[in-house]
Structure formats: C-alpha cells, structure tokens
Amino acid sequence: MQSKDIFYKYSLKLKWPAQCRNRTAEILSQRPDLVDQMNKFRVKINNVCMIICRDKFQVDTGFSATGVRLWFVSGQDCYDFIIRQPEFEWEVWPELDVMNFITSQLESFSIVYSPSGVNIV
C-alpha cells in the first residue's frame, strides 16, 4: 500500500537474482534459502535507494515471480537508479510505468538503456 499524500509517479521492476526468477509460491515454500536470498535482495535495494534517491521511494512488498517493483516520486531519482543499476549487477525490466496525473492511469513505456543514457521508445 502506498503512503497517503505522496504521489509516486514513476515505477520500475527490477529482476530477481537469476536463481530466484520465475519461482512459484509452492517452490519457494520448499526453498527457504531462496526466500532468504530474496529478502536480502529487497533489503539491499532499499539501502541502495536510500543512497541514490533524493526524494521518497518505495520498494513494493507484494510478491511477483518476475521481480521487485519500485516506486519513485522524482523522475531524476528514477533515472539515476536506471543508470546506476549495472554497478550492482542488477537488471531492470525494460519498461517504465508513469502515473498520469490527469487520467490517474499508469502508462507503460519501453526503455532502452545504454551507458550514455536512457531512451524511451
């Protein structure tokens, strides 16, 4: 659940570490080592965001087999996160979701990451 009065405009999904991807809830219940790794991954994301972000951010606690959803208030923070994620050997899904202030709908855009910048296609 997002905090009240804070408008998280930008959202990204960060892929789980390779061995944790596409695991069902049943498999995870039998593999506490993977669950532990996923929890540590979330904590690490949170710590990194605390260093990178100047404005508010949120690491979504909802479970997804594909990755962890992140929310940013500021576009600059979101951009910095995309640019800096290779430093941590992470991988973001090539999709940026932006909340439209007028329609209150989440709009998806494909992103192309290159070391020189991020392009929306």
Add this chain to the structure above:
Amino acid sequence: MKKTAYITVVGDLPVRFDLERSLLLGPVVASGNTNKHMRYTHMTANSEAQVQDLLNSPAIAGSSIVVPDRLFRKYCFFDAITHLPDLPGLKTMDIDPDKCTAQSLSLMLSVYLVQTVVFLVGYNISDPRELSLLRRIAEYNGQTKFTYICNPPRTNRLDDLPNCFCDTFDKYREVINRAK
C-alpha cells in the same frame, strides 16, 4: 482536487488580468510560454523551445506541463511533464496535437477536464485558422459553454454558434467574485 463547473483557458496572447484570481473559479490551463509569470493548474506546450523555456521558468514551478506523446518520451523524467491524454475527437476534427498551437491544445484539454463552462482569456482568434479551429471544437462539444473574454468592444465572430458567448473582463471578474 475540488470539482468545479468552470475552467479558464489562457491563450497565446499576453493577458493583463490577475490570473491568480481565476484560480478561485476553477482550474486554469495556460498555453505555451507567453504568460509564464505564475503557477497554473496545467500548462500546455508542443514545441521543444516552449518545453525547455517552461522547464527553466521558476515562476511556474508546481504547474504540470502537458505535452504530446513525442515530447513526453523525450522529457518524461522531468517531474513537471505530464502526458497529454487521448483527447476525444482529434481525428474527427483533423487536429494534430504536434502541429496545432498550444492554445488549441489547452482548449481541447479543458473540454476534456471540465465539460460545463470554459472561459477563454487572451485567446487569439485574429488568425482565421485559430478561429476556425475554435469553431470546430465548439461545434464538436455542443454540451459545453464557451465564453470568450475580451475588452470592449465585444467581438461578434462567434455569435452564430449557440454555445459560444462573448463577455468583458468586468463580467468575468463578477463571476469570480460570486464564486469566491
């Protein structure tokens, strides 16, 4: 956001009116970079020069800058930039959001946001293309009342449209005072 029946469109022309008072009436949508001296509810822009100028104008900080898809993809990481929604009737009215003027974009956005009464302040109708576009938008949105605000003498160029009216700034001020 408070629901209101009124919305004000500030056109491409410089306006000598305290537009901060217009905010008491409802949302205000400004066009391009002509009147960039205060914070509006929304501002529209459809050229690179306008967007860059608005992003570098501290006076409008806090206004959302609504831009068409092409510009949104380029400037989406700026917090103020908002994607222009799919406005109904663009194809029917043969309007390209990238090529029309910012004031036409503001007008269409206003009709999309508030469908009751639209006040047009500093709206340029001296250009026949702009006048024709305004008429097309007014005809397409027959349920919306468009009030063109100007200094006397009032124009009669919109008189043939049943949902278009012309009033003076004094009358507009009275409406604002009544709404306060």
